[in-house]
Amino acid sequence: MKIGVYPGSFDPVTNGHMDVIERSSRMFDRVIVSVVRNYSKKPLFTYDERVELLSRATKDMPKVEIDSFEGLLIDYLHKRNANVIIKGLRAISDFEYEFQMALINRKLDPEIETIFLMTNSQYSFLSSSAVKEVAGLGGCIAGLVPESIIRDVYLKLKQK
Numbered sequence: 001m002k003i004g005v006y007p008g009s010f011d012p013v014t015n016g017h018m019d020v021i022e023r024s025s026r027m028f029d030r031v032i033v034s035v036v037r038n039y040s041k042k043p044l045f046t047y048d049e050r051v052e053l054l055s056r057a058t059k060d061m062p063k064v065e066i067d068s069f070e071g072l073l074i075d076y077l078h079k080r081n082a083n084v085i086i087k088g089l090r091a092i093s094d095f096e097y098e099f100q101m102a103l104i105n106r107k108l109d110p111e112i113e114t115i116f117l118m119t120n121s122q123y124s125f126l127s128s129s130a131v132k133e134v135a136g137l138g139g140c141i142a143g144l145v146p147e148s149i150i151r152d153v154y155l156k157l158k159q160k
């Protein structure tokens with residue numbers, strides 16, 4: 001069974017993430033999308049809220065499971081019997097950081113591969129931070145995040 005893990009902060013999930021989830025679910029028997037719980041930046045949504053938003057956005061994708069993890073990603077892959085780390089690449093600027101992480105993870109366990117899916121060009125500009133900035137300034141985020149979570153983003157920003 002080929003199990004891939006797509007890790008990230010997903011604060012919140014964007015249509016760029018959804019594109020990677022959809023495409024990778026065609027390549028794996030199971031894709032576990034996992035929210036990192038040791039993220040240092042100050043997030044907008046709590047871990048549980050991010051898991052909930054992802055679960056809602058992927059509810060019609062039977063191969064996709066939503067989870068969260070703490071600690072080293074490699075340890076989490078072992079725990080979940082997964083063999084591949086899935087990452088999305090939007091631009092050259094992502095490359096250096098992602099390359100370094102992939103090499104560190106390979107050093108920690110050479111049996112685990114990292115694969116990179118090039119973003120669909122229509123999402124190359126898209127990031128969770130951009131979504132938060134646009135929504136926070138009253139702009140329209142339709143088409144940037146799954147429709148089912150748009151309201152949550154505005155509501156959360158209003159509460160903060």
Ligand code: PNS
Pocket residue numbers: 007008009010036071072073074100101104105
């Ligand atoms: O969405 P992000 O913030 O780019 O995701 C980063 C993530 C979660 C992939 C990365 O921070 C991570 O793998 N964290 C787990 C800690 C770990 O394993 N570190 C060693 C590899 S550098």
